[in-house]
Amino acid sequence: MDAEAFRKHGKEMVDYVADYLEGIKDRRPLSNVDPGYLCKLIPEQAPEDPEKWEDVFGDIERVIMPGVTHWHSPQFHAYFPTSNSYAAICADMLSDGIACIGFSWMSSPACTELEVVMMDWLAKMLQLPKDFLSGGKGGGVIQGTASEATLVALLASRSRTLLKHSDTTDSGDRTDALTMSKLVAYCSDQSHSSVERACLFGAVRCHKVESDENEQMAGSSLAAAIASDKEKGLIPFFCVATLGTTPSCAFDSLQEIGPVCEEADIWLHIDAAYAGSSFICPEFRPLLDGVEFADSFNFNPHKWLMVNFDCSAMWFKNATYVVDAFNVDPLYLRHQHQGHAPDYRHWQIPLGRRFRSLKLWFVLRLYGIKALQAHIRKQVNLAHEFEKLVVVDERFQVTHPVMLGLVCFKLRQQSNEVNKLLLTKINDDGRIHMVPSSSKGTYFLRFAVCAVNTELSDIQFAWKVIQELASTVLTESKTGVKDQPKLL
Numbered sequence: 001m002d003a004e005a006f007r008k009h010g011k012e013m014v015d016y017v018a019d020y021l022e023g024i025k026d027r028r029p030l031s032n033v034d035p036g037y038l039c040k041l042i043p044e045q046a047p048e049d050p051e052k053w054e055d056v057f058g059d060i061e062r063v064i065m066p067g068v069t070h071w072h073s074p075q076f077h078a079y080f081p082t083s084n085s086y087a088a089i090c091a092d093m094l095s096d097g098i099a100c101i102g103f104s105w106m107s108s109p110a111c112t113e114l115e116v117v118m119m120d121w122l123a124k125m126l127q128l129p130k131d132f133l134s135g136g137k138g139g140g141v142i143q144g145t146a147s148e149a150t151l152v153a154l155l156a157s158r159s160r161t162l163l164k165h166s167d168t169t170d171s172g173d174r175t176d177a178l179t180m181s182k183l184v185a186y187c188s189d190q191s192h193s194s195v196e197r198a199c200l201f202g203a204v205r206c207h208k209v210e211s212d213e214n215e216q217m218a219g220s221s222l223a224a225a226i227a228s229d230k231e232k233g234l235i236p237f238f239c240v241a242t243l244g245t246t247p248s249c250a251f252d253s254l255q256e257i258g259p260v261c262e263e264a265d266i267w268l269h270i271d272a273a274y275a276g277s278s279f280i281c282p283e284f285r286p287l288l289d290g291v292e293f294a295d296s297f298n299f300n301p302h303k304w305l306m307v308n309f310d311c312s313a314m315w316f317k318n319a320t321y322v323v324d325a326f327n328v329d330p331l332y333l334r335h336q337h338q339g340h341a342p343d344y345r346h347w348q349i350p351l352g353r354r355f356r357s358l359k360l361w362f363v364l365r366l367y368g369i370k371a372l373q374a375h376i377r378k379q380v381n382l383a384h385e386f387e388k389l390v391v392v393d394e395r396f397q398v399t400h401p402v403m404l405g406l407v408c409f410k411l412r413q414q415s416n417e418v419n420k421l422l423l424t425k426i427n428d429d430g431r432i433h434m435v436p437s438s439s440k441g442t443y444f445l446r447f448a449v450c451a452v453n454t455e456l457s458d459i460q461f462a463w464k465v466i467q468e469l470a471s472t473v474l475t476e477s478k479t480g481v482k483d484q485p486k487l488l
């Protein structure tokens with residue numbers, strides 16, 4: 001494709017994307033293809049000779065769309081949202097055009113410098129403590145995902161602890177391996193699975209602290225876990241607190257956990273992947289109180305702040321630990337301005353990095369803080385509207401407090417099996433899409449307000465579908481009639 005063809009077809013693609021998003025309501029939110037569907041639709045080998053644009057373009061609807069789950073359908077209520085905005089898509093086009101690899105300041109100064117400023121803008125929007133801003137020891141970086149942020153925080157804290165605990169033996173060997181074998185990290189049983197994975201990657205023990213009846217990790221439980229591990233001769237070094245847990249959007253108490261970590265000299269990392277965006281609204285900002293105890297903090301603008309995947313914002317109070325931990329300094333990456341601006345390669349796992357701050361710059365300028373706040377507020381209100389609908393139907397109960405845009409509920413006094421059956425029916429039916437969760441032995445359904453263009457009518461529609469299918473499930477469970485077995 002040459003520049004002339006790009007001018008023409010690029011515009012066709014822009015139209016296709018706008019048409020797709022405008023007409024997304026007419027598509028089934030959850031794809032229902034069978035595994036292996038796609039290889040039957042395309043050749044086994046790449047073509048020797050170039051094909052025509054029209055043929056490739058035409059195959060989007062034939063090959064790709066049947067297997068797409070439409071996350072931006074207002075009938076999509078699964079997981080947590082992921083953002084999508086035309087402003088961010090335009091910025092990503094520019095990023096693709098520039099196509100630099102911004103591993104060091106020198107490799108593309110704008111890529112680094114815009115990121116520094118955007119992370120400060122965001123930090124101020126969230127009213128993060130000044131320690132997290134650039135200019136001193138602290139600062140922000142854009143990671144790909146919250147999972148990477150947790151891993152990077154764990155590795156940085158691991159090296160901080162190794163420095164503190166390891167020694168050199170008489171024969172001159174470092175005792176890192178011995179220290180490593182004693183390290184233990186903490187999170188709650190409600191933490192995201194990526195925390196446990198970070199511990200596996202980092203080769204350290206993961207102590208999952210049992211959450212209380214509100215799904216929160218209490219300071220006293222954490223303190224007890226630390227004390228018992230210390231008694232066993234282990235070295236507590238890292239703790240992840242979650243603000244807005246994935247199963248039920250619960251908030252660990254930073255005010256309790258913070259002092260416990262401080263006392264035990266444990267690195268506190270905060271995972272607020274979903275909920276973090278809401279802290280730009282003054283009425284939700286108290287949920288972040290206690291952040292001053294944290295050594296690192298992370299949330300995903302790509303979840304709820306109109307920035308397309310991937311854009312995970314992470315801050316350090318003292319970035320020297322992460323920079324020192326991963327600083328290998330080959331000659332070909334050195335440059336004469338080293339030390340005057342961050343070389344972000346030290347702050348992350350890969351070497352290469354995209355120009356992701358463009359997405360933030362475009363979104364923050366083209367919307368402004370007020371419109372972003374309005375977006376968060378609207379979605380939280382829609383969740384409360386859904387909550388009201390659940391509350392007035394006596395067959396149902398809301399299982400957890402509705403803090404932001406997630407409503408957890410179940411059929412009252414019905415077994416886990418009956419609730420599972422309801423969820424299966426909802427997803428088989430296909431008019432809306434949801435996923436379940438469970439905690440302390442109870443299975444429940446999660447209704448998340450996801451797509452940007454979700455309206456009250458979509459919430460009401462979803463509730464009608466759920467009510468209708470619940471009636472079927474309840475009749476069946478009463479009479480013992482099961483679904484007719486499908487004829488093969």
Ligand SMILES: *Cc1c(COP(=O)(O)O)cnc(C)c1O
Pocket residue numbers: 080144145146147148192194242243244245246271272273274300312
């Ligand atoms: C979504 C989520 C994650 C994972 O986010 P990625 O960016 O996909 O890694 C981690 N923690 C919490 C609390 C989440 O909600």
